[in-house]
Each structure stands twice: as structure tokens, then as C-alpha cells.
Amino acid sequence: MEQCACVERELEKVLHRFVMYGHQSEERLDELLRSVCDIRGQLVAFGVQDADLSVLSQTMAQCCKNIKETVQMLASRHKDIHGSVSKVGKAIDRESGVVIDMNMKQPFLELNRILEALRMQDLRPALEWAVTNRQRLLELNSSLEFKLHRMYFISLLSGGIGNQVEALQYSRHFQPFASQHQRDIQILMGSLVYLRHGIENSPYRSLLETSQWAEICNIFTRDACALLGLSVESPLSVSFASGCMALPVLMNIKQVIEQRQCSGVWTHKDELPIEIDLGKKCWYHSVFACPILRQQTSESNPPMKLICGHVISRDALNKLTNAGKLKCPYCPMEQNPSHAKQIYF
Ligand SMILES: [Zn+2]
Known part of the structure; x- marks a missing residue:
């Protein structure tokens, strides 16, 4: 508790400074706006006369200053x-007393080092890493190593004819x-014909697009994280960002439910009353809704595949079972419910 209070004190300091900063900037900006308005007023009132202009230009210069x-x-x-904000971070680190083993930090430090180099357009550390992890990258169906070699080749091309050999x-x-x-390799090799005249003046000029560097950084981050079994985005920040998007919609629907007095609509705590689209980047896995109970399946009520190939939820299977027998609600094949198999998405 003492630790929390300590962090809270740092936090309060920061919040206070933020508020003060807001007030001060507002005051100063208002003052400036007033003087700009004054100048405009004077311009309109006096018209453009030489005598006024010299005074005005001084006022304007002062205002710009x-x-x-x-x-x-x-x-x-x-x-x-x-x-002050970074002090809060340090206070949390200090007070939480969490000591992270260097062995755990090591892979992240290495990835960051490689990524920093990649951002500076230095491909060597990334290439070394990709060659060392070739087998595991291939297992992930990653083409990172090829893409890095491709970029290295392109950087040689951009150096001109001197790099031909x-x-x-x-x-x-x-x-x-x-x-x-x-196909990619054919394009790269074809571009060599234009090396003497400069790739930038050739039909292959798209090879030099600078956006490829950002792309290769993204591919490296994604594949390296996959190799370490991590998600690219922090799960906490993804949950937080999703919550920020979903909450206003849910507040709205709650109000509508209350106004129309149909509170029975939202009774399942694991399921939302409406679909909220968070964009493609938040698609992680497929979901299955039981066609009988019209509920999304969950860990406690998983989807079950019947012998005939139809899939229903376990709750539905239990409800439809009669005297140790189950009649599929779709085909309708009679079968033993214990032969149904759980399926995983
Ligand atoms: Zn069936």
C-alpha cells in the first residue's frame, strides 16, 4: 500500500503540472490572440497610410517576437x-520490486538492436540473425531472409555501375x-541491364522506393516476435485500445436497453449484445456460434463435431440427448453422443 501511495504522489505531481501547463498556455495564447486582433483592428481603422504603416510594422514585429x-x-x-512523466515510470519500477532476469531480457535487447540498425538501413545484423534462425523461420513460412537479401541487392544497385560485380x-x-x-529474382536480375544508366531512370525504378525500409522493419518485427512466441503488440495495450473503442458503443446500447426496458437482451456475460468492429488488425481467430442455441461457443461450452460432420455446442448436444441417444438436428442421423469430438479454432 505504501508503494502505491508513493507512485500516486509522483502521479499527482505530474497531473498538477499538466493542469498548470494548460492554464499557462491558454493565458499566453489568449494574450497573443488579443494583440493579433488589435493589429488587425488598427489596420482596418487607419487604412493603409505610410505613417501608420511604420508604427504598425513595429507593433507587428514585436508581436511576432x-x-x-x-x-x-x-x-x-x-x-x-x-x-516528471518518466519519474512516474521509474517510481513504478522501483516500488513494484519486479526484478526481470537478464536471460529473459536478452532476446528483446537483441531484437531491438537489430531493429535499430535496420531503421538506419543497416541490413547486416538482421541478415546474420535470419541466417542463424533460417530453419525456424522456414517452419513459420517466413520469407524474411529472402526479403533481406533482396534489400541488400537493391542497396548495391542504388550504388550504380561500380557495384556491378x-x-x-x-x-x-x-x-x-x-x-x-x-518472379522477384527475375525482376532483380533484369534490373542489372539498366545499372549503367541508373536504376532511377529505368522501368525498375520502383525497386528503389524508400517505403520498403519501413516494410522490412515491420516484417522483421512480426516474424521475430512470432519466433519468440509473442504478439507484436502488447496484449495490455491492445485490450486497452479495444476497450476505448468498444466502450462508447456499449454505453449507447446500455442506454437503449434501459429506455426500452428490454433488459433480458444482454444476459450472457461472455458475449456482447452487438458486434463491434475493431478493424482487421484485431482479428485473431475464428469464432463459432452454435446454430441450435444461437450462442457463441466458449471454453466451458465448446463446439462438438458429430459423427455426421455437423457441429453444435456441447450444451446443445446435452439438451438434445435422449436416453443415451442423439438425433442430429440437421441430417438427422441417430448416433451415440459420446462419439462427438470437441473441435478447436
Ligand atoms: Zn448431422
Whole structure:
């Protein structure tokens, strides 16, 4: 409890600073807006006369100076707040007393090191890692290693004719991927014809698109995480973000249910009363709804495959079982309910 209070104190400090920052910036911005409005008013009132203009231009210069100073001041105070925010993080680390074994940290440190290099367009650490983990990557159906070799080849191409021999030699790395990436390799080799004139002036110029670097970083992160058995996004942040999207919709539906007094609609605690679309990135696995009970199956009520191939939930199977026999509600084959097999999605 003492630890929580300690973290809370740090948190309160940060919140206080945020509020103060909000007030100060609002005040300063209002002040600036007022002086800009004044200048505009003067311009409208006096018309464009030489005498007025010299005075006005001074006022305007002063106003610009004030704006610049305010922006700098706000930026530096914002930076200070960041310091306080990181203090909260440190306080949590210190007070939680969680000690993470270095052996657990090691793979993450290595992945971050490789990713940093990749962001700086240095492919070597990623290539070394991919070659070391070749077998496991292939098992995951990953084409990371080929894509890294491809990028290395492209970086040689962008160096021009001076790299021709090296590029040709490097192309040997494509050999193990020939059957799976034939088309890509043909394009890469075809581009060599234009090396003398520069790839950027050739029909192969799309090979030099810089967006490929962001893409290769994403592929590396995804495949490396899959190899470690981790999800790319933190499960906590995914749950939090999904909650933020779903909550307003659920609040609305709750209000509607209350207004129409049909509270019986939402009785299953594992199931939402309506479908909430969180976008494709939140698709993880298929779901199965029992066609008899019209409920989504769960761990306690899993889908069961009958001998005839039809699938219903276990609760439905139990309900339909009569004197140790089950008549499939679809075909309707008579069978022993104990022969039904649980299926997993
Ligand atoms: Zn059947």
C-alpha cells in the first residue's frame, strides 16, 4: 500500500503540472490572440497610410517576437513535464520490486538492436540473425531472409555501375529461394541491364522506393516476435485500445436497453449484445456460434463435431440427448453422443 501511495504522489505531481501547463498556455495564447486582433483592428481603422504603416510594422514585429518566445517557452515547459512523466515510470519500477532476469531480457535487447540498425538501413545484423534462425523461420513460412537479401541487392544497385560485380556475386544468395521467389529474382536480375544508366531512370525504378525500409522493419518485427512466441503488440495495450473503442458503443446500447426496458437482451456475460468492429488488425481467430442455441461457443461450452460432420455446442448436444441417444438436428442421423469430438479454432 505504501508503494502505491508513493507512485500516486509522483502521479499527482505530474497531473498538477499538466493542469498548470494548460492554464499557462491558454493565458499566453489568449494574450497573443488579443494583440493579433488589435493589429488587425488598427489596420482596418487607419487604412493603409505610410505613417501608420511604420508604427504598425513595429507593433507587428514585436508581436511576432512574442509569438516566437511563447512557442519556445511552451516547448521547453512541455519538455520539463516529460521529465516528471518518466519519474512516474521509474517510481513504478522501483516500488513494484519486479526484478526481470537478464536471460529473459536478452532476446528483446537483441531484437531491438537489430531493429535499430535496420531503421538506419543497416541490413547486416538482421541478415546474420535470419541466417542463424533460417530453419525456424522456414517452419513459420517466413520469407524474411529472402526479403533481406533482396534489400541488400537493391542497396548495391542504388550504388550504380561500380557495384556491378559485387551485385552479381551477391545474387548467389538468391539460389535457395529460386523456386519460391522466382518472379522477384527475375525482376532483380533484369534490373542489372539498366545499372549503367541508373536504376532511377529505368522501368525498375520502383525497386528503389524508400517505403520498403519501413516494410522490412515491420516484417522483421512480426516474424521475430512470432519466433519468440509473442504478439507484436502488447496484449495490455491492445485490450486497452479495444476497450476505448468498444466502450462508447456499449454505453449507447446500455442506454437503449434501459429506455426500452428490454433488459433480458444482454444476459450472457461472455458475449456482447452487438458486434463491434475493431478493424482487421484485431482479428485473431475464428469464432463459432452454435446454430441450435444461437450462442457463441466458449471454453466451458465448446463446439462438438458429430459423427455426421455437423457441429453444435456441447450444451446443445446435452439438451438434445435422449436416453443415451442423439438425433442430429440437421441430417438427422441417430448416433451415440459420446462419439462427438470437441473441435478447436
Ligand atoms: Zn448431422
